[in-house]
Amino acid sequence: MTEIAYLGPAGTYSEVAALSLGIDDVQPLPCVSIPEVFEAVERGKAVLGVVPIENSIEGSVVATLDALVFDTTLEIQRELVLDIHFSLVAAPGTKLAGITSVVAHPQAGGQCRRWLERNLPGRPVTAANSNAEAVQTAVANPGVAALGPVLAAEIYGAEVIEDGVQDYAGNQTRFVVIGHGLQPRSGKDKTSLALFMKKDKPGALLMILSEFAYADINLTKIQSRPTKRQLGDYMFFVDLEGHVDDPEVRLALDCLRLKLREVKVLGSYPVAR
């Protein structure tokens, strides 16, 4: 049995991600916050943890980045990209015409607002703390529909009235699987780094990019962020193609370690898909 901690409650997209890893005999362990997912793995209550790190509509998940950078020695073991589809669900037998109100997490409600205006005009949209809570509320209240993933409908005994009710196509969330230690090379890997600048060093990013260019390493993501410890104190998140055990990646990181305040490897792991 493999315990996997995830951002709960049951039926969230984090659970969908945990169940999509292809691991046999998963024991999902729902947690109430992202820091608690990390804690569960650190304390051995779970072998792995699954947390969202980036959504194509909502952007980076800062709580996950911060936990990886500042609060843990756990490393990213895998990444996983899920298409996010919202369904309109309700108690079995409910018809669209019989729906008098909708319950949804505010983000889900925002992402399906136009569909709701067209198909359920005038119905009030009340809020829920999670997609799973929304589905539970709908099942318990006749005439109330919820927005949520199909998994939540299955878990809580709801029926899907209509699938794919989000206003924008292409909504994807990238999840990372966190755990102990570094993954071995797979041949097609990606490495996530946090790079901390020394103070008052203009040109630092130019130097960093030059080191990667010299070593023929492609970057797939770069993002600056204040460290919040001191105003003007910056760091960068970088994703690159390659594994920390690849000779060219090791060379670039060795050069950067001589010059930067800190180079933290957040993980080397196989590229998704």
Place this chain on the structure above:
Amino acid sequence: MTEIAYLGPAGTYSEVAALSLGIDDVQPLPCVSIPEVFEAVERGKAVLGVVPIENSIEGSVVATLDALVFDTTLEIQRELVLDIHFSLVAAPGTKLAGITSVVAHPQAGGQCRRWLERNLPGRPVTAANSNAEAVQTAVANPGVAALGPVLAAEIYGAEVIEDGVQDYAGNQTRFVVIGHGLQPRSGKDKTSLALFMKKDKPGALLMILSEFAYADINLTKIQSRPTKRQLGDYMFFVDLEGHVDDPEVRLALDCLRLKLREVKVLGSYPVAR
């Protein structure tokens, strides 16, 4: 009278930002979504719009970045950084000991979770679609408290039971004021850009940074983002110190326009504080 559109309803931090601009005789115009704030200004229903663009805990507000980059010719006129403080508020006369449940936007609830666990253990936390809706619900229901800004308490006749109940200090949101045309130079300005790469050009970011370094321009933010039009098609958000009418900024942008697919100026505006 100056109509200012903002992300409503009344009493949100976007309204606090709109009222903090120091403009006389503001007529606030609440909108239900970020795209509607842009639309209100484009159609002349409001002179200016106020939208959040970045939060120190939640990260970039992708809806605002996307609207600026893809959907509008409006430009950033000003920026404004607000400290986000949540207060516990309720109907006048309510005491902490008399609170039986709490209502909050899920983000606010998440940011005050530990305080609630310590000070109101066991009380259920129900969800609201906005901080303002939470405060209205609390005022109408005895024994129910809400998390929200002080302005919302004033607007809806609630009383502040305790101030500063957020778990983490240093929570700040950066707002931008959007409107027609380019602001003149103030002497201490910032410029926001969206830079679109040509396909299959490794080394593009290195070239971009070299142009800015040659022109002695400091970057204060850089962030890569897939354009979503085509996989592998990337763009960068850049904030730099200076105004597009500064000769060195103009030189760098002229050089970049010769080489990149597109350089879009999102605005030049005075640096906050």
